[in-house]
Amino acid sequence: MTTSDLVEDAAGHPQLAKLEQNMARIEALTQRVMAAFAHKRHVPEALQGPSQELYMKAAMAYWNEAAANPAKLFEQQIAYWGKTLTHFAEAQAALAKGTLEAPEDHTPEDRRFSNPMWKTNPYFNMIKQQYLINSEALAKGVEEIEGISDLERKRLKYFGAQVVDMMCPTNFLPTNPDALERAIETEGQSLIDGLENLVRDLEAHDGELVVSLADGSAFKLGENIGTSKGEVVFRNHMFELIQYTPTTDQVRDIPIVLFPPWINKFYILDLKEKNSLVKWIVDQGYTLFIVSWVNPGPAMRDTSLNDYIEDGYRTAMREVKSICGTETINAVGYCIAGTTLSLTLSRMKQQGDTSVGSATFFTTLTDFSDQGEFSVFLTDDFVDGIEAEVNRTGVLESFYMARTFSYLRSRDLIYQPAIKSYMMGETPPAFDLLYWNGDGTNLPAKMAVEYLRGLCQKNKFADGGFELAGDVLKIDEVDVPLCAIACETDHIAAWHASYAGVQQMGSKDKTFILSESGHIAGIVNPPSKGKYGHYTNPDMSGSADAWKAGAVRNDGSWWPRWGAWLAERSGEMVPARTPGDSTHPVLCSAPGTYVAAAPLEGE
Structure with a gap:
């Protein structure tokens, strides 16, 4: 008996007829699923x-x-x-x-x-x-x-x-009683919608099942996400430099340059006005620059950590000093960008470069002796496989990194979203954080292997020195005034390990802040929310647990505390600066072009 026969038999039963019609649609969608799997x-x-x-x-x-x-x-x-x-x-x-x-x-x-x-x-x-x-x-x-x-x-x-x-x-x-109840309530429409969601995800990812966590059609960069006013004032093959438009008549003399991780995109710090760290920093009277990294393609296979340091960090610092007419800048590094900022500071120390007046590290690892939850992926069987793959393709594709991060929280980032989307037929939510989470970038082959082998596996920066382009970079050479913010439930950069790295740095002026919540929510925690608190303790002489035991819990966001720390190291007030100058013409408006560009192609 065919589906059409069943529909004909059900003519006197409208609900049954509707169900059988939906079953016919399921058959058609199933063929599309099989076709997508065939091209996996x-x-x-x-x-x-x-x-x-x-x-x-x-x-x-x-x-x-x-x-x-x-x-x-x-x-x-x-x-x-x-x-x-x-x-x-x-x-x-x-x-x-x-x-x-x-x-x-x-x-x-x-x-x-x-x-x-x-x-x-x-x-x-x-x-x-x-x-x-x-x-x-x-x-x-x-x-x-x-x-x-x-x-x-x-x-x-x-x-x-x-x-x-x-x-x-x-x-x-x-x-699954929820899915079965929903199917009956909707006369099978939820299963149709779920299959359509499944087909969409499979076809969008070459037959690989990658669950959409957010409604991609709900957001457009520069319109309802990443909307802080600013201009791109410099561009090279590695990054675009965004200078944000001031919102105060006067600003602190020493500018801030913020380096986000190039595993994801910078607008996590500028999702929307009410939770934008970018807007908050500018509103406090700072001249803020952010680096927007290019999304690497195969053409960048030989790009190394040294290229990120020289053509990225030090170039950005030089251009910011030139635009603002200052001898120093305050640098901020988030996650892997904080790790690389520490490498940069070690080299600058060796070369007598005092361009950085203070450094701030967000959820940064510099001592990898405790690899946290990632240790299960950092053994040779996986890293050997990654090295072989990047040598073949030229990049570590964002697909692999996103999958790894998702499986660290598989219930929340894989199975529950899959149930809601594929079995319940729900449209993914219009959630800006989840939209950003799905907007990943690649890593250049050479840089990825250097990071995994030399830092993650061998822990060279904290243990003997990390060899890079003829230099041996060491953690105790990071001696500028620093403030480090770690997050209590961070599953990517465990706070104990972050503390251990800061403890070994050579700075005499250290501040360590432990924010409640995780890798993202603990950082993107505006004072207006009044949500997560933070811990402080000036005594870093003991273990991480001893530090926490002696710490004071403070209500609310750590942002104002950091702002006060930064103000003491940012000079006097000067007239607000408009983006760019005569030698740095405005190239385009924020959020720029690199943030939405496809990876660079090439052999």
Whole structure:
């Protein structure tokens, strides 16, 4: 029987007819899904998961332990069997009452299972409880494996958890009550909309499943996002330099040049007026410049960290000094841009260049001895794979970085958005932060390998010195007055590691601030929100935990505290500066052209 036959049979039942029509549309969309998968991009095996060596070593350790201590293996299995049989018996007993009630549920709260049916419906409750029992057994089994290193255990726990999260019953239509209820309510329209969302995402990413987190049509740079007034006053092959239009009659003499990470784009600091750090800095009476990095393509395969330092940082500093007529500037580096700012300051120290009067570091790592959650991706199996891929293509594509960041928070950045978009048929939200998160950039091949090998893996900057273009750059040569802001729940640049790096710097004038929240929300935290507080403690002589134990918690944003710190190092008030000068004509208005340009092509 064909779909048309079913529709004809359902002619007397409007709701059934509508459902069958939607089923026919599903068939057509399914063909588009299969066509998109047929053109799926090639992802090297080395970048799809850890090497088989990790699993083989874990398996050998497990069976060796089973042979040496079989009682432990039986204890684990019996505990698992016991919980499973108890759960089954309780479910059977509840059903035997004839009331179709679920058994008593003592499982912990989990927002994935917020629908009441997970507790009240015996079918869904049975599935949920068994899933959680299975998850617990797997986690405990990994935790108790002996004969492997701490890093290997950490990697097994991480990748094991990824498998467990992937198999969560909420990720499948037949075992997701929210999606099933929505499908019935909409006569199947939610499934149609979901498939259309799925097809759109697959076709937009060469058959690779990349979940859209935000409605891309809702934002346009310079119109409703990245709208602070300014002008591009300098451009080279590495960056555009944006000088923002003053909003006060007078400004501090010493200008600020802010270096954002080139893994993402600068407008995270200028999403919209009410949470724009750019606008806030300008409103405090500062001349602010921001570097907008070019998005590298294969033509930039040989661009190195040294190029970022010389053609990026030091060139920007030189042009800012020229425009403002000052001998010094105040520099700010965010994330990897803070790491590279510290390398730049080491070289400048060696060369006697005193252009930087103070440095501010946002969520910056300079000591990589504690790699945090990223340690699972920084072993040779992954880094070897990355090196091979960038040597082939010329760049580390934003696709790989975005996927890595997403899997560090897979429930929030993969599975929940996928459920809402593909099973519930919801349109991705018009959320500026998520829109920015999806607007990634590539990394040049040479620079990516230098960063991963020399800094992340070998920790050369903090341990012996990082060799770069004939220089040996060292962390203790960073001796300018500095202020470092770390974030308490940052999963990218763990605050303990950030503190350790600042502690080793040679500056006599150090301020360390710990903001509540994470890598983005802890930085983009305007005073008007009154949301996240911050910790301060002038004593950095002890460990990070000792610093936190002795710190004072302060309500509200750290921005005003930093502003007061910066004011003391920014000179007297002078008449406000309009963007550019006679030798730096305005090239275009902010946010510039590089922020929206496609990657540079070339061999």
